[in-house]
Amino acid sequence: MVLLSASICGLRRLVSICEEYATSHELVYNVDKSQVMVFGAGSKRYENIPPIKINNNTLQRVLKFKYLGHMLTPDLKDDEDIERERRALSVRANMLARRFARCTRDVKITLFRAYCTSFYTCSLWARYTQKAYSAFRIQYNNAFRVLLRLPRFCSASGMFAEAGVDCFYASMRKRCASLVRRVRESGNSILNMIAGRLDCIYVRRSCAMSGEWCRTGRFKRIVSFYFLFVP
Template identity: 55%
Template sequence: MLNGALLDRVQSFKYLLHIVTADLKDDVDMERERRALCYVLFKAYCTSLYTCGLWADYTQRAYNALRVQYNNAFRAVLGLPRYCSALGMFAGAHTACFHATMRVRAAALVRRVRASANTVLAMIADRLD
């Protein structure tokens, strides 16, 4: 009670980005930091797909194999079970899924080609459909 008002009792709360728990142990905050590090490493090493904007002639099988590997890498980095929902894990991590990453990379390439002063690229940009 505080000034006659009943206070809610919580098991944990964030204070200055640090998670404070009822038992005053740092395990939960260390897990938060570990997961944040995993997200950074995944984004740095697994989402570059540097030349994917150039891919134009591929099979659905090749595309799906890459998507599955991308999802499995994210699960492995975070220590998630093999069959957890890909949609749920990316949404929960506030991280772009494979399809979103591919769309962003392709759109970025088109944007760079259209903005280029290079005459060859300008000719290609005029023919993009």
């Protein structure tokens, strides 16, 4: 469960409602797994905030949190999540190269498509540094080289074209396009509201990545949020 509020007072009110519900239903929240994250407004960072308590226990404030497999940070950047996926890709690629070293080329290509081209939550990456993004792209290319035992400095575009496998940019475009399509076709009113806003950073990036038309313009709306994670 996640509680989101724009102020400490609002967050405390939400926590009190949860405490009342837990008491009436004879439930107990796990304080050790409940944590607080404060999202800054632009370049502002809030070092000191009033404590948030559940059952008179102060909750720990964290600088990163994995929610549904996606890494969240106070600055709302995706470098941590890109690094998480880069390491996961490295583990999967090394496992395939070690266990299936004697398989045929076609088998290795099929395994690569199945295990190394699915980037979890990559369509949500919108704010990141070029360094983190390039490191992930290089890891993707090297994973294919290691699995097929290709020279280290061979052409990335050439090896993917020869094998009939999507390159890094093609894989990212497909996943971003899939996100836009599913959001726009959803019957959920909240998702429809998000899809209808051209200032939504995720929809705008997905449109740009997938080559769809998206009206230009800059929208700045910076709000400080307080995030509470309760298992």
